[in-house]
Amino acid sequence: MRKKVNILGIPFDSITMEETVDCIFDFFKGDSCKSVYTPNPEMVMTATKDPDFAQVLQEGDLVIPDGIGIIIASRLRKNPLPERVAGYDTVQNLFQKMKDTSYTVYFLGAAPGVVEKAAKRMKHQYPGLKIIGSHHGYFQEKEEIAILNDIQEKSPDLLLVGLGFPRQEKWIAKYKNDLPVKVCIGVGGSFDGMSGKVKRAPVFFQQIGLEWFYRFLHQPSRWRRMLQLPKFLWYVLRDTYIK
Ligand code: UDP
Numbered sequence: 001m002r003k004k005v006n007i008l009g010i011p012f013d014s015i016t017m018e019e020t021v022d023c024i025f026d027f028f029k030g031d032s033c034k035s036v037y038t039p040n041p042e043m044v045m046t047a048t049k050d051p052d053f054a055q056v057l058q059e060g061d062l063v064i065p066d067g068i069g070i071i072i073a074s075r076l077r078k079n080p081l082p083e084r085v086a087g088y089d090t091v092q093n094l095f096q097k098m099k100d101t102s103y104t105v106y107f108l109g110a111a112p113g114v115v116e117k118a119a120k121r122m123k124h125q126y127p128g129l130k131i132i133g134s135h136h137g138y139f140q141e142k143e144e145i146a147i148l149n150d151i152q153e154k155s156p157d158l159l160l161v162g163l164g165f166p167r168q169e170k171w172i173a174k175y176k177n178d179l180p181v182k183v184c185i186g187v188g189g190s191f192d193g194m195s196g197k198v199k200r201a202p203v204f205f206q207q208i209g210l211e212w213f214y215r216f217l218h219q220p221s222r223w224r225r226m227l228q229l230p231k232f233l234w235y236v237l238r239d240t241y242i243k
Contacts, residue, residue, distance in 0.1 A: 005079045008044050008235055010057050012065050012074070016082050020064055021093045027061070027183045028103055028157050033176040035060045035169075036185040038087030040067035041232035042225055043165050048235070053166040056173040064090065066188075068209035069229050073236040084209075088190045088200065091160065098158070099128040106151055106181075109137035109162025110191035118194035132156055137163040148175065155180040162187040 003014040027034040037060040047054040064085040074081040161168045168186040192198040201214035
């Protein structure tokens with residue numbers, strides 16, 4: 001049983017990047033579909049106000065800390081998580097390992113055109129990677145059946161779902177048991193990054209824990225979302241020392 005660290009009601013797995021990739025490869029060999037979620041502070045804050053979302057995250061088979069804010073919170077709670085395990089990096093590490101195997105992947109999410117470009121760039125970056133299908137994330141409810149049928153038919157080992165939170169996690173929880181898939185991961189805006197539409201922060205910013213600041217500089221429209229970070233840390237302090 002893996003150690004869990006509870007941050008405002010969300011149980012994070014105390015796990016390194018390397019262990020995460022190994023764990024997902026173990027999931028590939030299993031006989032049921034496993035869910036992998038990558039909450040950041042904004043998502044945890046949303047979960048404090050949305051009990052359905054909180055429950056979905058609590059029932060995740062693997063819950064990894066995307067964002068330095070979660071690591072800081074675990075330290076404040078004197079139960080430090082070993083390292084940041086960003087969803088984007090996890091997927092890149094999986095691709096690196098999957099490219100030499102027969103495991104397959106399907107991309108669901110992002111704008112029309114972007115997801116296809118992401119698939120094309122990833123095939124180029126990881127020759128041998130088997131991306132067997134993709135669909136954009138701006139579909140109507142009535143189109144969902146056709147998408148589910150496509151996934152059923154292609155039976156990928158890995159389904160990446162990038163519809164934005166909390167929709168992507170709720171979507172995974174709703175359908176995972178009906179799909180012949182081994183692992184579903186909620187990947188947020190990762191397809192935007194893979195397609196080149198959104199640039200990832202330079203490694204330097206990532207290493208000093210300021211990736212969020214780099215994103216803010218490049219997408220200032222996100223400032224309202226970023227205000228969640230100090231609020232999140234205050235809630236964690238309150239939860240740790242006052243309650
Ligand atoms: N998205 C989608 N369908 C929608 C709304 C959003 O596929 O109805 C996609 C959007 O194009 C983007 C991703 O969901 O690729 C959300 O990205 P964001 O950067 O907001 O997510 P984060 O990584 O912060 O969770």
